[in-house]
Amino acid sequence: xxxxxxxxxxxxxxxxxxxxxxxxxxxxxxxxxxxxxxxxxxxxxxxxxxxxxxxxxxxxxxxxxxxxxxxxxxxxxxxxxxxxxxxxxxxxxxxxxxxxxxxxxxxxxxxxxxxxxxxxxxxxx
Amino acid sequence: xxxxxxxxxxxxxxxxxxxxxxxxxxxxxxxxxxxxxxxxxxxxxxxxxxxxxxxxxxxxxxxxxxxxxxxxxxxxxxxxxxxxxxxxxxxxxxxxxxxxxxxxxxxxxxxxxxxxxxxxxxxxx
Numbered sequence: 120x121x122x123x124x125x126x127x128x129x130x131x132x133x134x135x136x137x138x139x140x141x142x143x144x145x146x147x148x149x150x151x152x153x154x155x156x157x158x159x160x161x162x163x164x165x166x167x168x169x170x171x172x173x174x175x176x177x178x179x180x181x182x183x184x185x186x187x188x189x190x191x192x193x194x195x196x197x198x199x200x201x202x203x204x205x206x207x208x209x210x211x212x213x214x215x216x217x218x219x220x221x222x223x224x225x226x227x228x229x230x231x232x233x234x235x236x237x238x239x240x241x242x243x244x
Numbered sequence: 245x246x247x248x249x250x251x252x253x254x255x256x257x258x259x260x261x262x263x264x265x266x267x268x269x270x271x272x273x274x275x276x277x278x279x280x281x282x283x284x285x286x287x288x289x290x291x292x293x294x295x296x297x298x299x300x301x302x303x304x305x306x307x308x309x310x311x312x313x314x315x316x317x318x319x320x321x322x323x324x325x326x327x328x329x330x331x332x333x334x335x336x337x338x339x340x341x342x343x344x345x346x347x348x349x350x351x352x353x354x355x356x357x358x359x360x361x362x363x364x365x366x367x368x369x
Contacts, residue, residue: 145355159267225350230270
């Protein structure tokens with residue numbers, strides 16, 4: 120399981136090392152292909168594993184399972200286990216995950232803008 | 245070379261499909277381990293290939309070369325070739341890349357906050 124390690128900045132120019140290391144730390148915790156997609160798919164309440172897999176295009180069960188463990192380890196989600204028959208497991212965002220909402224909003228808005236611009240560029244060719 | 249393809253949203257629930265597809269488009273264009281790090285390392289003026297490789301911890305020449313091609317293809321950077329002896333190639337951010345500055349700022353600030361919180365958590369254990 121991947122745990123969070125603060126980045127090192129000794130080799131970076133002083134001027135922007137704080138900001139670059141912030142970026143590194145963010146990419147370490149929530150970078151990669153899936154984490155932000157999973158956190159986004161969990162908005163709107165508790166989700167079961169299969170629901171998440173259905174909602175996130177092309178993610179395998181193995182990858183989803185590993186990513187959920189990382190997200191739980193880093194404090195973004197909670198796992199609830201109900202020991203009935205059958206055992207039910209669901210996942211929920213923590214309060215801490217709300218600290219990512221500005222980032223998700225800015226990134227989504229940028230993606231929509233970029234898509235529109237790209238469409239225009241292709242149409243203009 | 246990877247070119248940008250707008251994402252498809254047909255299979256997603258209506259309510260958040262616009263935002264999710266924005267996130268997908270953003271992750272497609274600037275996701276992955278390196279692109280935002282490279283764009284950040286290019287702030288402050290033109291950079292040569294070797295300078296970039298020195299400034300970006302642990303990136304291989306092959307990966308850096310491929311990522312720079314993608315970034316150029318997507319309109320974030322320009323490549324200048326000076327055909328003297330020796331040939332000099334440098335890279336510069338485009339005006340369009342400035343559309344990412346809010347995202348870089350929000351992500352860096354979040355990374356710094358997350359690092360501090362993680363330190364506190366470890367110290368408390």
